[in-house]
Amino acid sequence: MGSLPVRPSCMILIEASSAAYPEGMLPLQPLTLVMLYEIHDITRFPRVQDFVSYARLVKCARESAGRRYQSSGKKIGNAHLKWAFSEAAVLFLRNNPEGMAYKKRLEKKHGKAKALTIRAHKLGRATYYMLKRERAFDMNKFLAGGSGQARH
8 A cells, every 4th residue: 555645734743743742741642643644734724813712722702693692502513623722722832941931921810620621722723724824834923822923
């Protein structure tokens, strides 16, 4: 059996997973493969909102006739991506002093569980833009926060 060709955008995620994290952090590599397998082709998501919704990183809104009700549809989306990004959010803190400082800021404002969810969502958004723009992970940009747009 021949090997499947690897798209350039996939190589960005694989290189980022091995370069941005310390040696010996092997749990990230299976996560990367799960992410690549489940995402398949990033071009099928026209917006980052569509991607994070598919990855179960945001709550679904239930509305009818313009009225919003409580969130529903907790099982809409891809459970494997939700798991992979949640694990990546935890692994992001290992041997990462900048990540720990970011965690403390989030926990102070939102609490421990919500801080983990915020990190997973932010990693999902970063992954989307890495694959879409075919650029490597930038820790400084990730930790700076904001919308990712240029500041004046």
